Amino acid sequence: MSLAELVDSANGFIWSIPLVGLCLVAGVYFTVRTGLVQVLGIPDMVRQLTKGEKSQDGTSSFQSLMMSLANRVGMGNIGGVATAIAFGGPGAVFWMWAVAFFGAATSFIESTLGQIYKEKDPDTGEYRGGPAYYFEKAYAHKARTLSLAYAIVFAVVTVFAMSFFLPGVQANGMSSAIESAWGVPTWATAIGVVIALAFIVIGGVKRIAAFAAFVVPPMAILYILFALVVFFVNIDQIGHVFGEIFSGAFGGHAVYGAIIGQAVKWGVQRGIYSNEAGQGTGPHHAAAAEVSHPAKQGFVQAFAVYIDTLFVCTATAFIIISTDMYTVFKGETFGDETLYVGGVGTDTEPGPGFVQAGFDTLAPGWGSSFVALALVFFAFTTMVAYYYMAEVNLAYLTRKIRNGVVRRGMIRALQALILVSVAYGATTTAGSAWGLGDIGVGTMAWLNILGILLLQVPALKALKDYHAQKKQGLDPQFDPRELGIEGAQFWEQRADGLVTQGAPGDPAESSADPRR
Numbered sequence: 001m002s003l004a005e006l007v008d009s010a011n012g013f014i015w016s017i018p019l020v021g022l023c024l025v026a027g028v029y030f031t032v033r034t035g036l037v038q039v040l041g042i043p044d045m046v047r048q049l050t051k052g053e054k055s056q057d058g059t060s061s062f063q064s065l066m067m068s069l070a071n072r073v074g075m076g077n078i079g080g081v082a083t084a085i086a087f088g089g090p091g092a093v094f095w096m097w098a099v100a101f102f103g104a105a106t107s108f109i110e111s112t113l114g115q116i117y118k119e120k121d122p123d124t125g126e127y128r129g130g131p132a133y134y135f136e137k138a139y140a141h142k143a144r145t146l147s148l149a150y151a152i153v154f155a156v157v158t159v160f161a162m163s164f165f166l167p168g169v170q171a172n173g174m175s176s177a178i179e180s181a182w183g184v185p186t187w188a189t190a191i192g193v194v195i196a197l198a199f200i201v202i203g204g205v206k207r208i209a210a211f212a213a214f215v216v217p218p219m220a221i222l223y224i225l226f227a228l229v230v231f232f233v234n235i236d237q238i239g240h241v242f243g244e245i246f247s248g249a250f251g252g253h254a255v256y257g258a259i260i261g262q263a264v265k266w267g268v269q270r271g272i273y274s275n276e277a278g279q280g281t282g283p284h285h286a287a288a289a290e291v292s293h294p295a296k297q298g299f300v301q302a303f304a305v306y307i308d309t310l311f312v313c314t315a316t317a318f319i320i321i322s323t324d325m326y327t328v329f330k331g332e333t334f335g336d337e338t339l340y341v342g343g344v345g346t347d348t349e350p351g352p353g354f355v356q357a358g359f360d361t362l363a364p365g366w367g368s369s370f371v372a373l374a375l376v377f378f379a380f381t382t383m384v385a386y387y388y389m390a391e392v393n394l395a396y397l398t399r400k401i402r403n404g405v406v407r408r409g410m411i412r413a414l415q416a417l418i419l420v421s422v423a424y425g426a427t428t429t430a431g432s433a434w435g436l437g438d439i440g441v442g443t444m445a446w447l448n449i450l451g452i453l454l455l456q457v458p459a460l461k462a463l464k465d466y467h468a469q470k471k472q473g474l475d476p477q478f479d480p481r482e483l484g485i486e487g488a489q490f491w492e493q494r495a496d497g498l499v500t501q502g503a504p505g506d507p508a509e510s511s512a513d514p515r516r
Contacts, residue, residue, distance in 0.1 A: 007435040014442035020268045023278055026449050027102025030109050033456065034463060038104035038302050045303035048296045058127045058290030061300050063213050067385060068285040068301055070212035072308040073220055074382030075173035076274030078375060079351040081316040082326070083434070086350035088266030089256035089328050089339070090241075091248025093317045095267025096274070100309035103277025104302040110452050111301035112459040113138070114283025115294030116480065116488050121395055123404055129287020130389070131280040131448050132158070132396045137487035138455045154447045155393040158280070161440030162390035163418040168425020169437035170379035170386075174372075175426040177352040181372035190426035193380065194419045201387045201415055208388050212381055219377040220312060226370060227315030230322065230362050237322040244321055255339055256328065266332075273441050275308045280448030284389045293476035294491075295466035298459065316355055325357035326350075387418050458485045 031038065048061050059067065084092040110131070117137040118129030136151035175189040200211055247253040249267075251260035272279055282304065286297040320326045327348070328340040334349050344357045352371050359367025394414050398407045425433050452459075461483045469476040479495040480488035 004435070007439065011435050011438050011442070014439055014446070015265070015269055017265075019442060019446060020265055022449055023099060023106075023268055023272055023445065024102060026278060026453060027099065027104075027106050029453075030105035030456070031102055033460060034105050034108060036105075037108050037298075037463065038101065038306075041108070041299050041302065044296075045299040048291075048300050049303070059288050061289050061291060061296065063210075064285050064289035064297065065300050065304055066213040066216045067208065067288065067388065068282055068304045069216050069220065069307060070381035071281055071285065071385030071389070072274065072276050072304060072382075073216065073312055074274075074378045075170045075375065076270060077308065077312045077378065078316055078355050078371065079169075079173045080270040080274050081313050082320060082352065082354040083350045084266040084270035085317065085320055085326050085328070085354070086334075087329055087332050088263040089248040089253070089259055090244035090317075090321050091246075091250070091253065091256055091260065091263035092267035092270070093245045093314075093321075094249035095264050096271035096309055096313055096317075099268045099271035100275050100277065100305050100313075103272070103275055104305040106449070106452070107275075107277040107282050107305050108298040108302040108463075109456055109459045110278065110280065110448065111282045111286035112294045112298035112462050113452065113455060114286040115289070115291065115297045116458050116462060116478075116485065116491065118287035119490050122399060123407060127288050127290075128392050128395055130158075130284040130392055130396070131451060132393055133287070134283070134455060135451050137489075138458060139487075141486050150447075150451065152397065154280070154444070154451070155396050157440075157443050157447060158393040159390050159397070159414070161444055162386040162393070163414055164421045165436045165440030167383050167386050167418055167421045168428065168433040170382045171422045171425035172428060172433035173352055174375045174379040177356070177368070177372040177375045180353065180356065181368035186427045190423045193383075193426060194423050196380065197383055197387070197422060198415070198419060200384050201391075201418070208384055211384060215377055215381055219374060219381075220307070223374050223378075224311060224315050226359070227319055230319050230358065231315075233362055234318075234322040241318055241321045245317070259328075259330065259339070262332065269438065269442075271309060271313075272445060273438070274313055275305045276441075277305050278449045278452075279441055279445045281385075281389055281444070284392050285385075287392075293462070293466055293469075293478040294459075295462045295476065298463070319358040320354050323358040323361045325361070326354050383418070383422060387415070390414055390418065458483075458488075461485060 049065060081093070081096070084096060113134040114129045117134040118127050119133065120126070121128045132151040132155035135154055136147050139147045171190065171193060174193065175186040178184045178189050179186055200207060244253070248256040248263055251257045256263065276282060282301045286301050289297050291297050324342040325344045326342045327338055327344060327346055327350070330337040330339050338346060344354060348354065348357065352375060356368040356371045359370055391411060391414060394410060398410055401407050462478065465478070465483055466476045478491050480491050
């Protein structure tokens with residue numbers, strides 16, 4: 001069996017119907033359990049972005065959101081939407097929306113857990129957290145060995161997924177778009193990206209957060225604005241676009257009705273790849289933020305899912321479908337029998353090429369350049385975010401090693417690994433890159449969703465506590481002991497510091513005091 005066949009086989013096993021169903025069912029379940037938090041919590045989401053705290057040890061809520069969006073808004077928003085449409089038909093877009101809406105509740109749960117069980121890094125003093133941390137701590141008092149084993153498995157999987165499997169997808173999309181637009185060889189793009197990425201990741205989480213906050217907002221806004229121009233130029237296509245999406249989603253389309261199963265699978269798969277709800281990535285960024293209550297970051301990260309899918313992915317879908325620049329394949333591989341052939345013909349591989357062709361209908365010759373530029377920023381910031389999560393999980397695995405030199409040496413080895421992955425991904429084929437990426441995403445999703453279904457109670461208690469304090473007119477503060485939550489040592493120490501170090505404004509107050 002060749003490597004490509006092995007990758008396809010593993011991908012088919014991981015992304016089977018059970019995982020697709022698990023993602024959707026978990027989202028619906030958490031929607032009910034949280035009382036429709038992704039809708040009723042929108043005012044809190046917006047409020048936290050404008051009033052979030054920050055400190056020497058943690059990022060602000062806005063910076064945390066930008067780090068999260070740097071991770072979410074990438075190749076999946078452009079190439080991922082294109083491949084979903086190519087192999088699932090326009091109906092796949094509906095299932096991307098569905099997994100985003102319900103996934104926002106899943107994101108709230110996992111991100112709140114990330115905040116509850118975060119801790120400080122012994123070398124940098126920065127906040128660290130994520131699934132590995134809450135898997136170990138949430139039930140350590142009841143099943144320590146099992147909790148620790150599950151946490152280690154997730155951390156190991158995440159280190160390899162984020163440093164080896166996933167970066168290649170972003171690098172490949174970037175290099176392909178640049179070669180198509182400007183004729184730059186993929187090897188030249190690889191060299192440039194490796195140099196730039198090395199500069200950012202060596203600077204640590206502060207440099208990563210500052211870079212993301214500087215780059216992500218203007219690029220995402222610019223992309224959406226250009227998509228709106230296409231929208232208004234093709235405004236007469238609105239009915240057609242939504243008709244194609246909804247009829248294809250439920251098997252009512254004359255052409256795409258036969259691939260409704262593919263529509264669901266590809267919509268959910270690419271939706272999770274893009275918005276990452278349930279995958280376990282959001283909690284890493286959530287844990288890095290300085291807040292007075294964990295639920296605050298739950299709201300912020302739920303909002304990130306909306307921005308990613310309902311805004312950016314929808315913009316991409318409209319560009320592709322309204323301009324008729326797509327092909328739909330009956331199978332799940334480029335070159336299979338076609339069900340529909342639009343303006344791009346059958347020679348354009350599903351990915352950025354669909355979007356570039358769509359923009360070209362508006363401004364001939366400019367579409368390729370704009371999409372290539374968008375991918376340069378989207379994909380690069382995503383690779384930076386991938387590294388951050390790989391580092392967090394490596395720090396988790398090595399935090400018991402007392403020798404700081406050894407720990408830092410392993411961090412340098414991790415940095416080298418992601419740079420090699422980026423160089424390889426930029427120069428390989430798109431199919432190989434996506435196959436490895438899907439394996440990484442799927443494995444993390446299996447582990448994380450099953451885990452948070454068991455560990456949801458602390459997050460639900462935090463949400464109830466947050467609302468109770470808000471009703472009293474308070475800025476919610478968190479003490480896990482009052483809620484019967486065990487294992488949240490950081491918050492216990494923080495609460496004790498608030499009690500022993502005086503009233504607000506006292507110079508002796510802890511730097512972690514949210515009222516600074």
